[in-house]
Each structure stands twice: as structure tokens, then as C-alpha cells.
Amino acid sequence: MKNDGTLWAWGYNYYGQLGNNSTTSSNIPVSVSNITNAIAISAGANFCVALLSDGTIKSWGLNSNGQLGNASNTQSNIPVTVSDITNAIAISAGASFCLALLSDGTIKSWGYNASGQLGNNSTGNSNIPVNVDNINNAIEISAGFNHSLALLNDGTVKGWGSNTSGELGINQFNTTYYTPVIVTGK
Secondary structure, eight states: OOTOOOOOOEEEEEEETSSOOOOOOOOEEEETTTTEEEEEEEESSSSSEEETOOOOOOOOETTTTTTTSSSOOOOOOEEEOOOOOOOOEEEEOOSEEEEEETSSOOOOEEOOOOTTTTTTTOOOOEEEEOTTOOOOEEEEEEEOSSEEEEETTTTTEEEEOOOSSSSSSSSSOOOOOEEEEEOOOO
């Protein structure tokens, strides 16, 4: 991301994850199409998301699990608008899903959800943003491979999704959580 709000990408591009209206890989930076007001970026597995200065989100690349969040499962080699979000203040891409922190402290999520990483008490994928359950005071977010974390304004941390290696920090392994739980050490 350049200081003028444009985005540049390079590397593998089979799924259009460079966002330059092509599927040709590039070993030099190429301009991501039609973005001039980005304030944050995040890359997942073969897809990317950008937060724009107006609070909307654009995404591009692989979309087999709905990770572009545009009510479709069709990949895109140009940025598309994530549905129904106009007040995002932060984004984070996981392997095949995404989180958005909204200005009211709530969190939206979309994409792959086999491990409950969307935090909406289900394991169904979603190609549109859904609400993460029981969080209305988040100030930071982070998406892992198949789990999610949120820092709340009271200093506590909540996590949800896969916990096969103890990544939720709740003093146990191999238990998946489909809604947020409090990290026990914080």
C-alpha cells in the first residue's frame, strides 16, 4: 500500500489475487485495479482484502468458500465490494475467511467456517458478512489460519474457531468453539 492509497501486488496470480484484471503471475509489482483510497490491507490464502477510507471493503482472488464476501462464490481478478459493510475500521484475513471490525465495536465475518471461525454458532460457510456472536466492544481483531481473536475495550481477549493446538488460549486442546470464549490467561 502506497501513501497515496493505491495498492501494488506481485507473485502468484492463478486466482486473480493480484487484483489487476489478469491471472498472469508477476515478479514485479503491478497496480491493483480501481483502488485509490486504501487505508489497510490483508492477504489470505489466494485472496486479498482492502479497507477503504470510506469504511467499505474490497476483496479479490479465490472465492470458493465465499471469502470475498460479495454474495457469490465466483473468483474475481478485480476488486469487488464486500456486501453490507460501510463502517469498518479494521480488517484481517484468515486462510479462507475474513473479519471486519466495525466502528460500533461489533465484528462481521465471512468465508470458510468448518471450524467455527466465523463465530456465529455454526459451521456453514457464508459468502456474505455475518455477525460474530456476543461481541459489541472490540477494539482489535486478528484472523488466524482457522481461528479468530478479538481484543475488547476492557482488556480481555476472546477467541473462537479451531483449537487443535491450543491457539484459543483456554487451557485445553482439540475443542472447537463456534462462538467467542474468553482467553483464560488474559
